[in-house]
Amino acid sequence: MTSLRDQIRAQLADLKMPGALEAVDPVLARIDSGQISAPEAIRAVLDAQISLRNNRRLEAAMRSSRLPAVKTLADFDFSFQPSLKREQIDSLATLGFVERRENVVFLGPPGVGKTHLAIGLAIAAAQSGRRVYYGTLGELIASLEEAQAAGKLMPRMKTLTHPALLVVDEIGYLPVSRTGAMLFFQLMSRRYEHAATVLTSNKGFEEWGEIFGDEVMAAALIDRLLHHCHIVNIRGNSYRMRHHAELWGQHRLPEGDSASASSPKPKGRKTQEVTA
Template sequence: MLADLKMPGALEALDDILHGVDSGALTAAEAVETLLNAQIQLRNNRRLQAAMRSSRLPAVKTLADFDFSFQPSIRREQVESLHELGFLERKENVILLGPPGVGKTHIAISLAIAAAQSGRRVYYGTLADLITGLEEAQAAGKLLQRMKVLTHPALLVVDEIGYLPVTRTGATLFFQMIARRYERASTVLTSNKPFEEWGEILGDEVMAAALIDRLLHHCHILSIRGNSYRMRHHTELWQQLHRESPSTSTPPRGGRKTRETPRG
C-alpha cells in the first residue's frame, strides 16, 4: 500500500518499525508517527535538493548548526519563531544587520531552507548579483521576465547590501523589484550597514528612504552585535597564548625566540 501511495520513505523504514513494535520498543502511536516522519523527511530532503538547484542558495546552513552561545546579542526565541514561517504567511520581511561574520547569511539561508522544505519557492542572490541580473535582462529586453523570477518566490534573500557599489540604474531596478514584492511576498535582507547609510549605497537618499519605508512596514529586524565566527579560532589561539604566558599582557612579538627546542 505504501508503494501504491508512492511513499518510498515510509516503505524503507517499515521493516525496522515493525521490528520495533514486535520487540516492544515502539508503541502503536510511536510506530505510526515514525512511519509518517520517515516519509516527511524524504519529501523535505527532495524539496531541499530541488530548491538548492533552482534557488541559487550558496550553501546548506540550518538552525541546528547555529551556535547561539557564540552570539548572545541574538534572541534565540525570535530566530526560532521566525523558522516557524508565520512571517511568510503574513508577507513580512526580515532584515539582518551586523558586522562581518556574525551569522547574517547563515540565518538568511536557514530561513530559506526551512521555507523550501515547507514546499515554498525561494530564491537567493547578493544585491550585486540580483542587480547585475536585472541590468542584463533590461539590456536584452527581458526585464519583465526577470522581474517575475524575482517577485514570484514566497521568499527572496537579498544578501550583502553594502559591500559592493551599485549603479544608479541598478538601484532603480532594485527599488522596482522590492516595490513589486511589497505586501505580496517576504524578503530577507542582510547588510553590514545601518539604514542611515543605505542612501549612500544606493546613490539616492530619497529612493533609499522610500525603499526602507516599504521594507520596514511589516518587518522583523535582527541587529547582531558581536565577534566574527570566522575569526573564532584566532581568538581561541590568542586566548590560549595568553593563558600559557600569564606574565605577558601583549601577544608575543615576531622574532622572539620560543623555549621549545626546534625539531630536526
C-alpha cells in the same frame, strides 16, 4: 494469495511513498517483537515518508534557490553571539513572517552570522515547501540588468517577485549603479506586501542612500521595507576570527558600529525590534 504485508508494500509503492516502503519491514518487525505499539508503528512509517519528502524538497530547493551553502539554524552557535536574542530567531524560524509577507533585516559587521541566519531561515522555509530564492544584491541586480538588456525584464521581475521568500544578501559591500538601484527598487516595490524578503547589510540604514546612489530612492525603499519588518541587530565579533581572540584584543573594531538601527523611520509606521 498475497500476504497482508505484501499488500501494504504494494499499496505504498502505488502511492509513491518510498520512504514509508523502506521503513515498513523494520517497523513491522518491531511490532512483532513487542517493542512498539500499533500507533507508534503508524507514526514511524509516516515519519519516514515525511523526512524523505523534506530531504527531497530541500535538495530541490537548494538547486533552484541558488542558496550558496547549507547553513541551518540548528548549526548556529548562539552562545558566540550574546547580542542576538535566541527567542527572536526561534520566533522567525516558525515562519509566521513568511505567511504575513513581512521582512527581516539582519544588520551587523562582517562575520557575525548574517548570511548564515538568512540562509537558515530560507532553508526552513524551503523545508516547509515554500519557494525560496537567494542572491547577493550584486547578483540580483546583475540578473535584472542582463534581462533588461535582452528585452526580458518583465519575466525576470516576475521570477524574482514570485518566491515566498527572497534573500537579498550583502547590501553595502559593493556600490550599485543608478539603473541597478532603480531595478532593485522596482523589484522590492513588487514584493512589498506580496511576499517576504530577508535582507542583510553591514551598513546602517542611514548609509543606504550612499550605497544606492540616491537618497530619495533609498528612503522610499527603506519606507516600504520597514513597514512590516523585523530588524535583527547583531553587534559582536566575527565568527571567522574566533580563533584569533588575541587579535581582537589589539585591533578591536567598533562593535556594531555600522549597523545601528537609527533608521529614518517614517511616521506612523510600525517597526518591530522583537518579533511577537
